[in-house]
Amino acid sequence: RQRRGDFKRRGIPDPCKAERFSLTWTITNFSFAEGCVESSFFTNAREQLKWSLFLSTNGVGLQNERCLSFYFNLVSGPETGVRCKGRMAILNSEGEEAISRGESVWTFKTVKLRNTKSGILQDDTLTLTCEVSSIHVLCRPENTQLQQVKVPECRMAEELGDLWDQSLLPDCSLVVGGQEFQAHKAILAARCPVFRAMFLHDMKERRTVSLCPPSLCLSLPEVLKELVTFIYTGKVPNLQDMATELLVAADMYLLERLKRMCEDALCRSLTVENAVEILIFTDLHLTPNLREEAITFIKSHLFDIIETPGWESLQADHPHLIGEVNRALFSVGAPAKRPCLF
Known part of the structure; x- marks a missing residue:
């Protein structure tokens, strides 16, 4: 397959407005075309749109006759969308329009192509011309956002x-x-x-x-x-x-x-004054995270905490907790010089 011809564009400064062009597509060895045939890609003047033409040979008409379909295919374009209007025509050997439609998608019976009087298929070549009269790129208003449904908060x-x-x-x-x-x-x-x-x-x-x-x-x-x-x-x-x-x-x-x-x-409320009280509290209730934080805090503020009244209560009534603090003090990675608490 191949595409032949040039674009005849009329440039419009605003990319959101219409832009006209025409092109001609020549398909050689048409009798061997099966399924879908696609043209080369083409773009509009500002090259923000990429198009191609499609020919489908698998259509079947109302009386089971073989039909062909031509249509535009937008390969890539803006998320806002594109509107396109135009017309297509099949040319005869003289370059004249033999069959034409003012639609962007249309079908016809292949018997019309095989008619030798029409002069359409010369040397097994089919020539299609397209005129795009309006390509309208839908634009978002500047400095605004797309309207969206606002879902109320739960x-x-x-x-x-x-x-x-x-x-x-x-x-x-x-x-x-x-x-x-x-x-x-x-x-x-x-x-x-x-x-x-x-x-x-x-x-x-x-x-x-x-x-x-x-x-x-x-x-x-x-x-x-x-x-x-x-x-x-x-x-x-x-x-x-x-x-x-x-x-x-x-x-x-x-x-x-x-x-x-x-x-x-x-954990966030630990102080020198309440750290021992909170540690004792963790001994009565299963709160491993709080217990670990309390011991870590006591390690970091040991010399201040041993001067508080709560420390004496800890030594007298909860000696096993003193043992836990000692184990934390002399654990791997702890400073070498630490006082033994009992």
Whole structure:
């Protein structure tokens, strides 16, 4: 296959506006063409579009006669899209239009080509001419973005929080320290394994009743309020102020994420004054990350910490923790000169 002829373009300064050109495609050995035949690539004047012509020989007409199809093919162009209008024509041996259509895709019966009177197929050569009257590259307005559907942010946590804060449509009560909180069994059961077990264990608990949660190691209403706020919203407004109490409650109610949040808050709050207290706390509750951070902090501030009252309590009541600190001090890579703590 080959393409013959030149473009006759009329340049338009604005690349978003129409641009006209014409070309001629000559197909030799036409009788051997099978399937699809593609022309060489061609471009418009500004070369931002790449085109080709396709000839399909596999078409079948209404009466099962063999048909051909010609059409434009946009090989590459802008993401914004392209609109194209034009006409095609098949030339006879005199260079005159024998068959023409004002469409960019069209079909015709091959019997018309084989008609010797038409003079179309001379020396088994088919000549096709195309005139593109309008190529319109769709442009985006300058300094604007494509309009997109704006999906609202998910407000589930806030909406569930409103149910809790405003006591909307409650069906159970939580009572701690003589204070009652209205809540929703479905939400508590969905978010907390312990509450789920409470509601499923006894048929009576499936009705609207007052619940007395097991000791939160606290019996403090404010801690229960923070715990249930987390269950509803995933947030803990006063985490830093009651991290130790909430960690105990989270451990008891199997709220692993809340437990890790409390550990992180305590790690960030380590000081010379509270490091020993936090280390002792980790001995009572399974918090390996917090334990490691507390020991590391004590190693780094040892000479200041051994002067605090908490250190004496550690030596007297938790000698095994002194042993852990010693092992950390004399571990591989630790400085050679360290005091022995007992």
